Amino acid sequence: MTQTNPAETRTRSHQEAVQVLRELVGRPEAEFHEGQFEAIEALVDHGRRALVVQRTGWGKSAVYFVASLLLRRRGAGPTLIVSPLLALMRDQVEAAARAGVRAVAINSANQLDWEDVSAKLAADEVDVLLVSPERLVNPVFRERELPELIRRTGLLVVDEAHCISDWGHDFRPDYRRIADLIRQLPDTVPVLATTATANSRVVHDIEEQLGTDVLTIRGSLGRDSLRLGVLKLPDNTTRLAWLAEHLKDLPGSGIIYTLTVSAAEETARMLTERGYDVLSYSGKTDTAERELAEQRLKDNQVKALVATSALGMGFDKPDLGFVVHLGAPSSPVAYYQQVGRAGRGGANADVLLLPGAEDRDIWKYFATASMPERDKAMAVLDALETASKPLSSPALEPRVDLGRSRLELLLKVLAVDGAVERVQGGWRATGQGWDYDAERYARIAEARVQEQDLMVIYQETAGCRMEFVTSVLDDPDAHSCGRCDNCAGSWYPSGVSSEALHAASAELDKAGVSVETRSLWPTGMDRLGVPVKGKIPADEAVAEGRALARLSDLGWGGPLREALADGTPDAPVRDAMLQACVTVLKDWGRPPVPGAEPWNGESRPSAVVSIPSARRPQLVDSLAQGLAGIGRMPYLGSMDLAHFHDAPGRRGNSAYRLAEVWDRFAPSAAVREFLEQNPGASLFLVDDSVDTRWTLVVAGRALRQAGAGAVLPFVLAVAG
Structure with a gap:
């Protein structure tokens, strides 16, 4: 019997993977970054479960696209990618098409296309299927389509995997269902989780949900292309005046982040009146308008999008020139995720934080929004258990003293915990019961406060800002950047003219x-x-x-x-x-x-x-x-x-x-x-x-x- 040489096998696998990579990117000289092939090899050759924690722009999508094509060549079924944002799906489908990967997406924006998508899957004409986590709780999709999809899946990818963790900055209840999905997969199906924003606690949580024998590949999170700064100004009038006066001096086009929808709309209106071509972007923005705004920014037809966190994960503009924050995000982890939109293509980008006095009040509200209250949860369960038929959210409101958005979030949490399920006509109790995990929620609340305190320390630190952020993310390679305002001196003007102050004051009045x-x-x-x-x-x-x-x-x-x-x-x-x-x-x-x-x-x-x-x-x-x-x-x-x-x-x-x-x-x-x-x-x-x-x-x-x-x-x- 001829013995297989592992080294020769690895060499052949590497050569095949490099060839696929070069075909994907259209560059005959392309090579893998450190860690990319190791992840591909684990998935394709060993059927393992892997977690990749790498900075934005490192090339996580190359890992799962190359792995998908290699697995397809070996007879595997399509790759299933769970992706959290419509913007992310659009970018990934477009990138896949350019690379010759047959990718389709199904989400809330195109759910009427499912018959066409299903037909393509049946004809084996799909290499990659992207679904939103919300589709996993859709009754029709869960009962009719998901079982067959699980049976045929060749690779499962969990993109932006920090969302499955209670400790992640952008935890989403629907994402917790992915752990159930993983448990339903045969052990032979490889699973890949990717994120750019995970500290050690989040990494450990994700590893536990992926199962046993998880290969974790962590790279340096430092971003040499970013120049960080913090400018403290006395009030909102001065912050808006500074922005109106100096936005023109920031390189290229970029994103101005705000903490609330009204702040985004108000800032965009003021900047427009001052002659800037900007657009507001938030969760209230119509889907079609969002797509148009994203494209205009990508095409450099606007100076900036004034956005809430709705514009975050998945938006890809390699030459984004700047990110400005009017108000600080609630943690360095969330901050790193948002500033990661800039400088992705290697070009330098400026990142400036203008903190506000109201930041802590806003953090406090959002920190508790996803925490279930024991009495409210029990009231929901009682109402569903005694109802003769499924109840919709409006039908539950007279029975449970919760606003619509918090009620629907609570229902998602209870569904993830198995106590309720979404069916045709609304929600019903499963009969499995539910225990309020007070200790767990207390730990999460404490962690949120600690993250907020770290964000304040980031603003006050006299040390390197990039080193501080990456250290918080437990980057073993955290080091001084030599570029931020603390390392190299302030690179931004701090003065505001009386004319700009007067104009901003008039706008705010x-x-x-x-x-x-x-x-x-x-x-x-x-x-x-x-x-x-x-x-x-x-x-x-x-x-x-x-x-x-x-x-x-x-x-x-x-x-x-x-x-x-x-x-x-x-x-x-x-x-x-x-x-x-x-x-x-x-x-x-x-x-x-x-x-x-x-x-x-x-x-x-x-x-x-x-x-x-x-x-x-x-x-x-x-x-x-x-x-x-x-x-x-x-x-x-x-x-x-x-x-x-x-x-x-x-x-x-x-x-x-x-x-x-x-x-x-x-x-x-x-x-x-x-x-x-x-x-x-x-x-x-x-x-x-x-x-x-x-x-x-x-x-x-x-x-x-x-x-x-x-x-x-x-x-x-x-x-x-």
Whole structure:
């Protein structure tokens, strides 16, 4: 019997892999980076499970494309890639097509194409199939398509694998299902997990989920092409002024990251008015508009996209010239992931952080958003276990006091834990039960706080910034970069001209956002003792209103957050804030908000009424009195309280909030007398802030039933 020489076999495998690589990239001189062939060899020749932790731009996609083609040549089925973002899928499908790899994707944007995709799979015309993690919980896909896909899969790739870890900066509940998928695969099917952002704790967590005998390949995370810097400026006005004055000096085109959607929209609007070609980009942006914005940035047709973290993993522009952060991400790990968008093609890129005073408050909110609360989780399970049929999210809201987004996130967590499952028509309990892992969630919460503290230390450090970030990521090769502002001195201007400050101040002083009206009652209100359903009758509805600003706005958002904070004593409205509100009212008829409706002559308010406030009576009363005095209208005082809860608080989801305020308000004697003398008169309805809008709807309904014409709400702040 002829003995196989392992060295000769490895040489042949290497030669074949190099040839495939050269065909893929179209360069006859191409060679593997250190670690690439080792990962390919483990997958193709040994059927192992491998984790690759390498910096952005290292070539992780080359590993799974080469491995896929080699496995296909040996008779294996198609590669299944679980990919978290649509942008990532689009880029990977395009890259695969250029390299001669037959790749298709199925996700929320093209789910109607599944029949065509399924036909191609059946005809063995697909080398790589990319799916979103959400597809793994789709009932039809899970029951009809996934079993056959598992049977035929030749290689499973988990891209951006830090998402499967509780400790990863971008943990996603749907990603936890991948561990179940791995367990269903035959032991002979190789599995590859890749990420650029994982510290040792995340690596260990991923290794445990991949199974036994995992080959982990970690490379240096240092990015010699990036020049990091931190510029501390006193306030939002100065930060925006700096950006407006110096954006033109940053190289090429790039990304400006913000922490909230409203900050992205506001910054993009200001920069556009200053003559820059920029676009806002967030989770609210339509899919088609996202694709267009990404392409315009790739083609250097815009100076920048002003984006939330929605533009992150998977966006590939090798020559991206800069990344600026207006507000710091909540951890150095998340920061590294975002700055990794720049300098990928070897060209130098500038990275500048402009931290904000509000950063910690924003971090705190998002850090707890994915944590299930024990009582809420048990309420969901009780509701599903006692229901005679599956329940949708809207149907669960009257049964569980959670907002829609948090309710759906909780359902995903429970589904990953096996307690509930998504089926046709909604969700149902599996009967497996569920235990609240308090210790685990406490550890995660503690880790989040530690990450936030590290981000503050990063801003304060006098040492090399790149070395700090890569050390946090447990890079054994972390070293001084010699390029950042601490190593080589500040490379960015720190001054801001008075003209730029004035322009930024004028932009941030702009006030006025729409308060949309409600047209439908929440479903299932009879379960909470509220006898309404369907459409809100036109003669009981309030009109579209106005607010000074959103709490998350860069301009008036800061003063409003301070005025409405739990620790701030109740006090009369400040003169500057009142004058800004007057400006909003003057502009109401123009209107300043696209799509907003101005009042007409018939609905112009004749008097002012306020919502009775338990927490801020001075603030609400002074605001209403001030608007009435300046508008030369009578102030009729606040409405009467028909009943009062000990813990009002704008808490809970839409249904519970409506139940809490239902029939609470009644027109006062002064209001009734005014309406008897002025039947059909329109009224201003004033409050301090609005979230679900049901307080305004219920109070306005009572005024309409008492004989008021249009009821026009006005509040200081819109939550969110």
